[in-house]
Amino acid sequence: MGRLSELFEPDSVAVVGATDREGAVGRAILENLSTGFAGEVVPVNPNRETVLGHECYPDLERAPAVDLAVVVVPPPVVLETLREIGETGIENVVVITAGFSETGSEGARRERELREIAEEYDLNVVGPNSLGIMSTAVGMNATFGPERAIEGGISFMSQSGAFITAVLDWANDQEIGFRDVVSLGNKSVLAETDFVRQWGEDPETEVIIGYLEDIDEGAEFIRASRDVTDDTPIVLVKSGRTDAGAHAASSHTGAIAGSERAYETGLEQAGVVRARSVQELFDYARALSGLPVPESESVAVVTNAGGPGVLTTDAVGDSTLEMASFTEETLEGLSESLPEEANVYNPVDIIGDADADRFAEALDTALADPNVGSAVVVSAPTAVLAYEDLAEVVVETRDRHEKPVVTAMMGGQRARAPEATLRESGIPNYFDPARAVSGLDALARYRDVRRRSRDDPATFDVDRERARRILERTKSRSGNQLGIESMDLLEAYGIPTPEGAVVDDPESARELAESIDGDVVMKIASPDIAHKSDIGGVKVDVPDAEVADAYEDLIARARNYQPDAQILGVQVQESLDLDGSTETILGMNRDPQFGPLLLFGLGGIFVEILEDTSVRVAPIGETEARDMIDDVKASPLLAGARGREPANTDAVVEAIQRLSQLVTDFPAILEVDINPLVAGPDDARAIDLVVTVDTEEL
């Protein structure tokens, strides 16, 4: 893939399919490109000599060389146009034309071909079915939309063209500026990860925002975003969050929906700040594009209005922020400068007769406090407070400190001009104090992203070849599952299991039992019998002397229950003393977008009724494995709550990491269910296992 930056900063752009026909998309694009763009615009259309005053060329070969081609020809002609583009040596293409995978199987076939051509010629293709792209740096509007972005630091991608037009009209009204805007269309070639990488390297992009309905390659997206978010925040609306929404999204774009749970953890692991609505997206973007990242989560609130001050404090309580505790010095400073009736504790209430100067003094004192990471200025209109003056002193005061400040100048008309003053200095103003706090909270969440620990997944010494051989057993099975007879799969990856094995005659069973201390547990081993207990296929506390009989009995029961079941034998397992241990569940489900999704929870009602589980996309490092345990509400039980003996959580953390390595090493593993993984004071041991394998992937 060539340099993507040329897509946004071309010296010349061809419009293939340009026309002057009223209402045609090929005209709208040419018109938009002819306004404000400093580079050359080259219409291509075999049926015209000129279009809208530009000289028109019959094909790309005969046209001047360009950096970017925008394609608006009818669907059947798109593929040959792309070949022509490839032959001419143009690298960057935006395909506006619709009628591809969004329209059914014929379109999907055409889109596959489009992708092949792009690969053959190494083309950067946006679309098809795209509204186009904009780049305010070069004044380029290569879209057919009715709105043009103003210049700013937000780079914006959207899987919905309508979302872009809807937002731009509003954003222009609010004077919110953009750097690049991309309508992703069907994402046949270039997708979200490519733009994340591109904008991550672009020093002028202050924040990357997006509206997405799916993410094509989750693991790749996580990797790229992790790097980018070290320097550049990413805020995304990923729709289809709810079941209803996911259904609507899949009928809109035809995307195969990954699970919302995978998206939730995947985006979090990627360092993405997630927004739930258009408003949140821009509330966050405004804070993230102009403000420095705070050094702490502690917020000072300065207000002339008690009630709104309390509301602001509530919003802080709802967020990841906390109210700052002022130093003695700050409290003294505030007491000296403020009237007696004022409240010098946070939220600082400088009371209703405050003018702008009193705001300035209080804000200055608060921002100077080392315990204060950021500040919110909240004001209600009064006779003595000029909002214009307030805006100016807020800017001045902020400039003396390296700390983020947001404002909630409440009001309508009277807040408009002051708001512009603030905006020019990078200070976002919000009507609602709760929204001001949520903007600051996005900044604090981004701070956490920057500070997150980034331990690489551990690589344990495992027996990968042995694991492969065990997985290959499924090839000789009727189903594609492995069960307790394959506990050695876990052993190969160092996840402890009880002593024992599957044997296929009574005598071996007896011998094995004798080699194991104490009584044994015996279970029927059959890939076809899922609920062993239900058919009496499990015997506990079997003394050595009864093992041979028990073997015969178990086999008989299984045969009786399901005559055609494939019976592998009987598992003879050490009898564990589970007193003082906690049953946990450790599993994995492969998500279509994000790949291996690890799941952890406490056994029994905790998973089944309370749905108290945590998930992460593998591979994960130690910190994330530990977080998986801590995220579970019942985790205090593992730590020894209510007089229990504390479990060895380090052993659980290691088991999670080892499973992470196993499922990362073998994409053929579709599902793992270790239920239970028994966490005791000394170790964590897998007692039962079901593994589902895609035998074709092996």
Place this chain on the structure above:
Amino acid sequence: MGRLSELFEPDSVAVVGATDREGAVGRAILENLSTGFAGEVVPVNPNRETVLGHECYPDLERAPAVDLAVVVVPPPVVLETLREIGETGIENVVVITAGFSETGSEGARRERELREIAEEYDLNVVGPNSLGIMSTAVGMNATFGPERAIEGGISFMSQSGAFITAVLDWANDQEIGFRDVVSLGNKSVLAETDFVRQWGEDPETEVIIGYLEDIDEGAEFIRASRDVTDDTPIVLVKSGRTDAGAHAASSHTGAIAGSERAYETGLEQAGVVRARSVQELFDYARALSGLPVPESESVAVVTNAGGPGVLTTDAVGDSTLEMASFTEETLEGLSESLPEEANVYNPVDIIGDADADRFAEALDTALADPNVGSAVVVSAPTAVLAYEDLAEVVVETRDRHEKPVVTAMMGGQRARAPEATLRESGIPNYFDPARAVSGLDALARYRDVRRRSRDDPATFDVDRERARRILERTKSRSGNQLGIESMDLLEAYGIPTPEGAVVDDPESARELAESIDGDVVMKIASPDIAHKSDIGGVKVDVPDAEVADAYEDLIARARNYQPDAQILGVQVQESLDLDGSTETILGMNRDPQFGPLLLFGLGGIFVEILEDTSVRVAPIGETEARDMIDDVKASPLLAGARGREPANTDAVVEAIQRLSQLVTDFPAILEVDINPLVAGPDDARAIDLVVTVDTEEL
């Protein structure tokens, strides 16, 4: 208390403390009252002959009779002014003057006196420390704020004057109209419940909204609001939701904070729709003031933009609403009228080339569907869609159906004029589809309020006198607690307990044990020993023959552990077979604002670690008692999840109701802790008990 409606519709208003001094509050009020108010305005000030052209009177006695007096005299003169008002026969007063309970003990004393005078003369007093009141019906602005409300159907009360000025400037900008506006001030006499009652009876008030920092008399507020919300919705921001916010609120108004948990359930039981922010308050109010209440929670979404359609669907998924499933007829109708590429399933995507007529047709078909309760129209700007036309056809189409419609015409400038068209027809427009849905959701939540079951608390046949005698035992105790020796308190109210009693010699213990079937449980009974098990003060499965010895042993242990402990004897109790039973916890805590707050949860980790409990303000009826069980996440365990024997939940429901009756009958009971209440297949029995009593209240 006199007629409150006269407060809002006076024929004449006196301003006591009126002045023409620049910047004085007494001038600002007179100026505001002189604009737009049709009635007579009477300035009172002994030092002036005229004020701002009005004839001024030295005192109320010599002034013409008025319906309402607004008091802006200095704090020391307020009380004598109130007496004068009382003597003159004026019933309605707004005290603007500050310097009362918000300023410390001297002010609090003055406020108590103010309240006494108000009682003596039966005055309706708003304030003190109030911004004033407005009534658009008579054009009266009796505030000193810079803004004046425009006419509409929202009646608005606020415990913060600044909140009113902050909101009005913005609301005027949005053309949101009000009926009455009240700055509650210190709520010395008139408080939220009075205005809820007043506006509940006012046919012109479409919705009651408020900003509150506390609620004075929770039980009374619940009663009044329950009645009012049958006809008029109430939306409240109650700030101090979070710990930080509650702290800030108490330093702002000096209010004693009730627990957020009590507010949450109390407001819910009152039928109040709660908003968390200014924006939500008005998003909800706009929907609740203009739209009919929907007949079902099913929503149709009609849009020209796929992406925003998906976002809208997500917002529906987040709400109490659900996406409507269209009838076959509707699907056919939509298929016939829409282009082939459109999506006729909900969300209906009428695609990007839709004009207003196509919107009208699709909306009309959707609203005609009996499965559709309400609709959201979501639009992105396109070249072929005129927003003005869209607004008009939405109004026309809506007028043909008795169903609520909201719009999210996304955009800035271009949405402004159409928004006014919609507003005039009572259709709220929101920029963000998520906010449009949340407005509709407020309406659906209000629908639930109207439909809630209103079963009166049951009155069981109980032995109230016996209960009183038992409670009075605390008077002879060192502490104010009752324990297991007082299980008969529960018996008096019909809550089952195991067979047994507290006895105070070994022989009685043996006799009692013999009268009980099987072994017994024995527990030391002492108000001074809280954790009986920890000191070996509990013996289980004691055979009759060992009871006497066990008695001696328990007494010895207690004496040894705490020589000065008051020892009441030993409880000898029937040994219950708890297999197949579930331990629950049933309790009560008296909240300063809302009174008896019942609590229910499952025992052990569920309450202690998972904090899985539900609460209600007593008294409650059967439905609410049942809801308390259902609200607990672990409740499926009671219903027989995971192969358990189902508990008799009816018995638990009855125990909750009986406790509700007990704590309602005896306000002296401060706390009750029935832990456990064992719920078995047949009954629910209280096994242990701690009751804390306010002996002075008995």
